[in-house]
Amino acid sequence: MSTAPPANAGQDTPTRAPDAQVSVLIADDEELTRTGLRVLLASKPDLDVVGEAADGAAVLPLAVRLRPDVVLMDVRMPRLDGIEATRRLRSELAEPPKIVVITTFENDEYVYDALQAGASGFVLKRAPAQQIAQAIRLVATSDSVLFPEAVRRLASGRPVRRDAARKLAVLTRRETHILRWMAKGLTNQEISVELTVSLETVKTHVGNVLAKLGAQNRTQAVILAYETGLVGTGATGL
Structure with a gap:
């Protein structure tokens, strides 16, 4: 994954094959949350957790090294919040991963800012396991807006x-x-x-x-x- 500015800025990357395995990087400062998400996603044969970041500053170097398809990104993290981490992924990588914000509060200004920074959508931490997994699959295909009603709200x-x-x-x-x-x-x-x-x-x-x-x-x-x-x-x- 190069760190040159994207040549196709302003456009989604091509749609993935629906049966392709999706690699995921989890970014959350709470170890218990990261562990729970890893266990949840490990039960899905088409999802592969390739790494974890305990703060926002670790996301970019891990993304460069691990090349995840999707980053599951908390918005409130130490050293660097999820908004700025999202902005850096989108601006500094030639082929940035898709980003799904995972948050506690649905109507969170941080979430809206993250979407404006380039996140593809968001999902609640309390959401059912299948919904979180489906959110990751959906943004990986680049073919729809994740939870359009939530974006509208x-x-x-x-x-x-x-x-x-x-x-x-x-x-x-x-x-x-x-x-x-x-x-x-x-x-x-x-x-x-x-x-x-x-x-x-x-x-x-x-x-x-x-x-x-x-x-x-x-x-x-x-x-x-x-x-x-x-x-x-x-x-x-x-």
Whole structure:
């Protein structure tokens, strides 16, 4: 894993094969939490815990050495919090791992900041084992937004960013429709069915949306859609 800036900034990495094993790095300052997560994930044959970090400062060097597909990242850690650790992974590695924030509190400002820094989604520490495992699998595929309703709730109550509306103006009409479907959490395959176009066409549109918005992943694009008012934060806002 190189430390050069990513050449494909603004775009998700290609979708992984659904049956490929996913390597995971656990980053949490509580040893009991790390142990519990390791045991939980060890029971899933398609998930492989390759290492643990006890603080945020250890995440980047471990990611360089171990090359995990996904980092399960606590947001509150000593020396370096999960937000800055996420930002460094995304900015300093040519092929950064996907990042799932794991947190105690759902409506946590730290979580929102981590998503803006480049995390693909988040999951609660108290979530069922299967949900945590599925969250890791989902972000590894780069094909949907992790828990779009939770992202919507995090974005609710924030003022509409009129200054960012010009970013959306560069999207074509079709790309704007694609972004709306992304905000609903649809996969590329589901979007292709809704729009009756090929899967490859949808993938091209999604890549264009991310590149034009300067978004590192689908979640960042969806957050921008909420912050600019393209989609609403109410239950029927989409």
